[in-house]
Amino acid sequence: MIQLSNVSKIYPNGARALSDINLKIGKGEFVFLVGPSGAGKSTLIRLLYREEKPTRGQVLVNNRNLVRMREHEVPYLRRGIGVIFQDFKLLPNKTVEENTAFALEVLGMSTREVQTRSRAALELVGLGGKGKSFPHQLSGGEQQRACVARAIINSPGLLVADEPTGNLDPENAWGIMDLLYNINKRGTTVIMATHAKDIVDQMQKRVVAIEGGRLVRDEEKGAYGYEV
Amino acid sequence: MKFNSLRYILRETFHSIRRNPWLSVASVLTIMVSLVILGFSIFFMVNADNMATTFESELEIAVFTDKSVTPQQLGTLKLDIERMPQVSSVTIVSKEQALVEFGKTMKSSGNNLLDDLGGINPFPDRLTVKAADPQVVKDIAMRIQGFSGVENVVYGKDFIDKLLPFTRWLRWVGIGVIVAFAIASIVLISINIKMNIFSRRREIQIMKLVGATNGFIRWPFFIEGMFLGLVGGLLASATVGVTYDWLSGYVQNTLAFLPVVQNPMLFWQVLSGLLVSGMAIGAIGTAISLRQFLKI
Structure with a gap:
């Protein structure tokens, strides 16, 4: 499903974010990406939906080469990938339902279908009654769930999350993990960058650790491995 | 779409x-x-x-003829000038017309100079020439000066220059x-x-x-x-x-x-x-x- 070969990323300002990363992730896997702040986790995540391009090496997602991909093909790649952001990235001037519907309207779906599907997605993340609220009227946990709803509404094959629980209290964090766990069980590949030791330790999933831009550990049913 | x-x-x-x-x-x-x-x-x-x-369109050249010029010669002169490139119109102002115009101007200022003339017409025949382009007025005036029967050519030289x-x-x-x-x-x-x-x-x-x-x-x-x-x-x-x-x-x-x-x-x-x-x-x-x- 995902394959990174000899990937290095150096930002235009000279900062070296990733060095020679080789990583293979199969369909339906659940992978935690751990490591100290600034290790390169976010950069790696951003490579997957081509917000960034690697300086060297190849990135394959769904057998498509993202390095050689043309600009006009990028939107179609992204439609198959759900992205959950630490800062939610909800549009402040759209209601929760409009925010989730957004990902479908982009595809030119009929209003009726957009409505049915976005209501179903909100129901799934437990925001059934909040569709008409604006993001600022919701708690942090609810906003993050709205973000999840938007990411999964399109039934993507791949879900990437950059510290989705970073801004949440433990209870809300576990709510989000429940959602991701269930989505993964239905066949979606999930890749999640995180600092949440207790979550990683308890979930018993594959753990990939990055330090200073290098891949230093990759174990099945791993643990967080850093002191908090 | x-x-x-x-x-x-x-x-x-x-x-x-x-x-x-x-x-x-x-x-x-x-x-x-x-x-x-x-x-x-x-x-x-x-x-x-x-x-x-x-x-610019108000610019015109006044061509005064010799006293000896006959009406026939005046007509020929008019045709000659009209045939010049860059000339847009030529009108004849006969000495009689000139006198009448002069009389009007004088009367309006309350002057009886016309009566003092006692039937003598001091004016020559005149042609009023308009150029198609103000830039060439000077040039045309100079060339008309050389035509036979032309006594004097007047155009607003200083005015044009400014x-x-x-x-x-x-x-x-x-x-x-x-x-x-x-x-x-x-x-x-x-x-x-x-x-x-x-x-x-x-x-x-x-x-x-x-x-x-x-x-x-x-x-x-x-x-x-x-x-x-x-x-x-x-x-x-x-x-x-x-x-x-x-x-x-x-x-x-x-x-x-x-x-x-x-x-x-x-x-x-x-x-x-x-x-x-x-x-x-x-x-x-x-x-x-x-x-x-x-x-x-």
Whole structure:
């Protein structure tokens, strides 16, 4: 499903974010990406939906080469990938339902279908009654769930999350993990960058650790491995 | 494009205007003010040019003939002059006409000089020559001087020497004013559009990340820009139209010697030009400003 070969990323300002990363992730896997702040986790995540391009090496997602991909093909790649952001990235001037519907309207779906599907997605993340609220009227946990709803509404094959629980209290964090766990069980590949030791330790999933831009550990049913 | 997308785009356009009413008002006002200034400078230019043309067309050459010239020779002379290139018209003012004209001028100033002449006509026959181009008046006058039967050629030499640089200057100033204000209005409007788009860059970024194509993102902004430009252009042409109509009437009534252009066709052309440029600037400005925000 995902394959990174000899990937290095150096930002235009000279900062070296990733060095020679080789990583293979199969369909339906659940992978935690751990490591100290600034290790390169976010950069790696951003490579997957081509917000960034690697300086060297190849990135394959769904057998498509993202390095050689043309600009006009990028939107179609992204439609198959759900992205959950630490800062939610909800549009402040759209209601929760409009925010989730957004990902479908982009595809030119009929209003009726957009409505049915976005209501179903909100129901799934437990925001059934909040569709008409604006993001600022919701708690942090609810906003993050709205973000999840938007990411999964399109039934993507791949879900990437950059510290989705970073801004949440433990209870809300576990709510989000429940959602991701269930989505993964239905066949979606999930890749999640995180600092949440207790979550990683308890979930018993594959753990990939990055330090200073290098891949230093990759174990099945791993643990967080850093002191908090 | 799919029908659903079209509907989404239209809805999105007007949502955006409704949710950012002040930004929209600011855009409309910027476009309006810029176009009003542009519209006035166009009318200023048109009038400056018209004024220059009027002054220039009043230039004429007076050709005085020898006393011995017969009416027949006078006719031949007229034909000869008419045949010269760059001459637009030649009229004969006979000595009788000259006398009558002279009498009129004198009478109006209460002078009885005409009666004192006691039936003697001191005037020669005269030809009034108009040139097609004021630049060649001097040249034509000089050549006519060499014709047989011509005693003297008079043209406003000093006047021409001063007028031509002045009208040239007047036209350049007019063009300069238009160019300056056209550039200023494009800059102003594009800054405003850029601010508008900048305030929504997050929205664009999110659209890109959920897989919207550039075209899909561009359309609502594009239509919004066009719509706001249209409203701004409409207000501008109304303002310019009403003001110019009033102002030109006023000038004509109070300063009758100033030639004011009152050409309905030109008037509507300029106003619809403002309207269309409002729309075009809105749309093109949006498209250009969007480009840098779409690179995600």
